[in-house]
Amino acid sequence: MSLTHEVLNQSPPFADVDLFALDTALAEAVAANGGAGAGRELSEFGRHWGSAVMAERGRLANENTPKLRTFDSKGNRRDQVEFHPAYHELMAHSAHAGLHNSTWSPDGRPAGKASEVVRAAKFYMAAGVETGHLCPITMTRASVAALAVQPDLLNGTMPVIGTRAYDPTFAPWPTKRGMTLGMGMTEKQGGTDVRANMTRAERDGSAYRITGHKWFMSAPMCDAFLVLAQAEQGLSCFFMPRFHPDGSVNAIEFQRLKDKLGNRSNASSEVEFLGAYGELVGEEGKGIxxxxxxxxxxxxxxxxxxxxxxxxxxxxxxxxxxxxxxxxxxxxxxxxxxxxxxxxxxxxxxxxxxxxxxxxxxxxxxxxxxxxxxxxxxxxxxxxxxxxxxxxxxxxxxxxxxxxxxxxxxxxxxxxxxxxxxxxxxxxxxxxxxxxxxxxxxxxxxxxxxxxxxxxxxxxxxxxxxxxxxxxxxxxxxxxxxxxxxxxxxxxxxxxxxxxxxxxxxxxxxxxxxxxxxxxxxxxxxxxxxxxxxxxxxxxxxxx
Ligand SMILES: Cc1cc2nc3c(=O)[nH]c(=O)nc-3n(C[C@H](O)[C@H](O)[C@H](O)COP(=O)(O)OP(=O)(O)OC[C@H]3O[C@@H](n4cnc5c(N)ncnc54)[C@H](O)[C@@H]3O)c2cc1C
Incomplete structure (x- = not known):
């Protein structure tokens, strides 16, 4: 009751609902495409993501947008992004549900059965609550398909990608409980036409040194990125971790975060690589x-x-x-x-x-x-x-x-x-x-x-x-x-x-x-x- 009037004729919050149980079309589509046995699991997910608590996390993660901390107070480079705790909560819940890996078996092969359909149902429900945080989630899931051409890398990363833990600590990926991956393709002169990429990769022993820029590279707090760069044989794909294998921070410098129309909970960076460490994924010249x-x-x-x-x-x-x-x-x-x-x-x-x-x-x-x-x-x-x-x-x-x-x-x-x-x-x-x-x-x-x-x-x-x-x-x-x-x-x-x-x-x-x-x-x-x-x-x- 306000001082001047009673609040009337407004709808109550649409919250604390089971997003799956309320969605007949979803349930029928899941069942028709092989996911009939997943009803209970999806309902549990639907209740959780349909809660007022999750809706509030979505709001907070978008109102309190990520901040780039380029330097520390003494002028040393930090190149880290700070997120609101609500963003980390959303990431943790998505990881816990396997949105970033449940279509893969532990060795990185497709999990089969109806894993795509069941995960998609969850991804769809989560997207209706908060979409921005799904950027690193989708990229992590998808990166496995590219890493598949490099079995040593796949075997090394799968035990960390394959967990359902979200670990936001800024540390080398092999030491972490869980990891996320991003991708860097788009440059100023061309995003669709990645053949125009100017970023260069020079051999350095068994690895490469990568120099250049990316005009868009989202989720910069990922633990590693799949990056395109020009090597001797042409455009090639590289695995670029945030930390060099010797434990030092890799030579990746973020210039700024994009000020975007939407997608506000997600950070999208402009970045430079200053001879950054990278490992070849697949063959040189076969990057695309x-x-x-x-x-x-x-x-x-x-x-x-x-x-x-x-x-x-x-x-x-x-x-x-x-x-x-x-x-x-x-x-x-x-x-x-x-x-x-x-x-x-x-x-x-x-x-x-x-x-x-x-x-x-x-x-x-x-x-x-x-x-x-x-x-x-x-x-x-x-x-x-x-x-x-x-x-x-x-x-x-x-x-x-x-x-x-x-x-x-x-x-x-x-x-x-x-x-x-x-x-x-x-x-x-x-x-x-x-x-x-x-x-x-x-x-x-x-x-x-x-x-x-x-x-x-x-x-x-x-x-x-x-x-x-x-x-x-x-x-x-x-x-x-x-x-x-x-x-x-x-x-x-x-x-x-x-x-x-x-x-x-x-x-x-x-x-x-x-x-x-x-x-x-x-x-x-x-x-x-x-x-x-x-x-x-x-x-x-x-x-x-
Ligand atoms: C929020 C956000 C986050 C992003 N995050 C990442 C990221 O993490 N990593 C990354 O690599 N990139 C990222 N991108 C970049 C994105 O992938 C590119 O913006 C996109 O691929 C388009 O490239 P472009 O911007 O260079 O546009 P252009 O390639 O210049 O295209 C401009 C327009 O021309 C059209 N066009 C292109 N070729 C043709 C043709 N032959 N005929 C007719 N029309 C054509 C396109 O459809 C488009 O509408 C992000 C972008 C946004 C907005």
């Missing part, structure tokens, strides 16, 4: 081929996180409109709001079905050529579509909360600022489209097989045949680059329709009707869904 193994996995995580952000936005919006009345009626009962939210719920149903289908492909790829082909062709298409759709989706979710959505206390404002980065890093939108074209030309037979399978899985659904015909024609055009966005978006929509069809044929039909046969136009709610379907979609999206 080596590091792309890592990037494939971080791209997968960009897609998962984007869908996690959208799901969180939808849940917060639905929760709010069920408590907020306008003109004596709950917003949740106003036909136009129902049209908007059910359309958004349909988008999330399709997105989660699609990313979980992709994660099944990651699970199966090591032993199944078809799954490997699905993964190769669709990872860039799915990263493109999910990451591109997230900012617009979150803007709409924010608007459902009216003014409350726009202010910093609201998680929607944070999610909205966070969302665009997933489309930019790990290969921006156009680069993803070009990568789909590359897969189609270099692995034509495998890619054509995947297109045929999608055609079969969506056969008879509204607009599916036309979409497939369009895709086939567009990709064959000599000027395919110019229409690649159109074709890649249709490919992602078609794959989403197929993935959803395995879980909920009715939702797949609605999705195809509005997205493939109809012209969705990008505004949520500008569709004409049957009232029964609207009710079902809203009930599923957030059971009351």
């Amino acid at each position: 081929r080596t590091i792309i193994q890592m990037v494939q996995l971080t791209r997968q995580d960009c897609a998962i996180a984007s869908v996690g952000l959208m799901r969180s936005g939808l849940a917060h919006a639905l929760h709010h409109v069920r408590h907020r009345s306008v003109f004596q009626k709950h917003l949740a009962d106003q036909p136009l709001m129902r049209a908007v939210l059910s359309d958004m719920a349909l988008h999330v149903e399709a997105s989660i079905a699609l990313v979980m289908r992709l994660c099944r492909a990651f699970d199966g790829a090591p032993v199944d050529a078809n799954e490997a082909a699905y993964m190769r062709l669709l990872t860039p298409a799915i990263k493109y579509w999910t990451c591109k759709s997230a900012p617009g989706f979150l803007y709409e979710a924010m608007e459902c909360l009216g003014g409350n959505g726009y202010v910093e206390e609201s998680i929607l404002a944070r999610h909205y600022r966070e969302a665009p980065v997933n489309a930019i890093w790990e290969g921006s939108g156009n680069v993803m489209c070009l990568d789909v074209l590359r897969a189609l030309s270099r692995e034509a037979e495998a890619a054509t097989g995947i297109l045929q399978r999608l055609a079969e899985e969506t056969h008879g659904l509204p607009g599916a045949g036309e979409a497939m015909a369009f895709i086939g024609k567009a990709f064959r055009r000599p000027d395919a680059e110019g229409v690649a966005r159109l074709a890649v978006e249709k490919l992602a929509l078609l794959a989403a329709t197929a993935a959803l069809n395995q879980i909920s044929p009715r939702h797949s039909e609605l999705f195809a009707t509005t997205r493939l046969a109809g012209n969705h136009g990008g505004m949520y709610g500008a569709v004409d869904l049957p009232p029964d379907d609207i009710g079902r979609l809203l009930d599923r999206a957030l059971p009351q």
